[in-house]
Amino acid sequence: MNMDQLKRQAAARALEEVRDGMQLGLGTGSTAKHFVELLGERVRAGLNVIGVPTSEATRLDAERCGVPLTTLDEIDHLDMTVDGADEIDPEFNLIKGGGGALLREKIVAAASDRMIVIADDSKWVPMLGRFPLPIEVIPFGLGATRRAIEKAFAACSVSGQMAVRKAKGDDKDGHVFVTDGGHWIVDAQLEKIADPPHLATALSAIPGVVEHGLFIGLASSAVLAGGEGIRVIERRKPKGD
Ligand SMILES: O=C[C@H](O)[C@H](O)[C@H](O)COP(=O)(O)O
CATH class of the missing domain: 3.30.70.260 (ACT domain)
Structure with a gap:
């Protein structure tokens, strides 16, 4: 299985957490793009959700896939954000921003009850820093x-x-x-x-x-796809700690 297939698998697993009526933060990058596409398929099949995109690129993808969009001015919170990361450490600290969207991503993640990080398992590292x-x-x-x-x-x-x-x-x-x-x-x-x-x-x-691009205390769980299958790792501390 190639890297792109692993990213799609992680996105598909995160999609299982989406419930009807949810307000969702939509991440940016090659992994989050899979999530937006898969979410679009569910929306076209009748799922009722609304999303806040974390970049202009994601806004365009979501529009193309038929995912209804709103802004953080129109709604007061998000139930869940699903986004990629460049690195994740065991404390759930992240490096993000490889695609340049870190500012909106952090605003959206901070406004969300939960942030699920989706990635291929090469992003899980013992210590942050190899990624610039x-x-x-x-x-x-x-x-x-x-x-x-x-x-x-x-x-x-x-x-x-x-x-x-x-x-x-x-x-x-x-x-x-x-x-x-x-x-x-x-x-x-x-x-x-x-x-x-x-x-x-x-x-x-x-x-x-x-x-x-340091995201501290924002991620609640990670869905990591690798050759051995998918691992879902929950952060033990509540969001914000
Ligand atoms: O600015 C970009 C974002 O932080 C991305 O979530 C991050 O760079 C991971 O992207 P990808 O899924 O393409 O590896």
């Missing part, structure tokens, strides 16, 4: 922001190269990647993040940092 940590920044004053980020890294005993993310695509190569919110992303290659909550707090305190 995305940090969403305001372009203004980027030099000062980068220096502040370096200080935060030093205070948290991590270090590594930072690079402003470039866009990919035939006509975009070489251009800076711009998020749905109009910001830039700095990717930090840290290799090991021994204390993700500490680093998350330090990065959040920097004025030019809009958001970062």
Whole structure:
């Protein structure tokens, strides 16, 4: 089974948690895209749900698949968000933002009663950090922001190269990647993040940092698909702890 089939399997397992009438956060990325497509099939068969997309890409996918959409201005909470991740550690800390959607993803996850992470099992790691940590920044004053980020890294005993993310695509190569919110992303290659909550707090305190890809205390469970089958792992602590 190839990676894409594993991602679809994880998405299909998460779909079993969806109940009629639910208000759902719809994640972004190649794994979440499978969930949106499978959800669309259920909607076309009569399931009644409404979704809040975490990116413009997901909004377009959901519209194409016939999933009704709303916003967090029109509803006051979400029952569940289903989203992918770039890394998941045993404490259910995540790195997200490989696709650049971390800001909306975090807003939506925080507004949800539950967040189910769907992934192939290569994303389950003993310690976060091999995947470059995305940090969403305001372009203004980027030099000062980068220096502040370096200080935060030093205070948290991590270090590594930072690079402003470039866009990919035939006509975009070489251009800076711009998020749905109009910001830039700095990717930090840290290799090991021994204390993700500490680093998350330090990065959040920097004025030019809009958001970062460390999701702490947000994920409630993980659905991991691998060669041996599917594992569903529940986080022991309640959301927010
Ligand atoms: O910004 C993107 C998101 O955080 C994705 O959920 C994450 O990058 C995982 O994406 P994928 O399922 O494509 O590996």
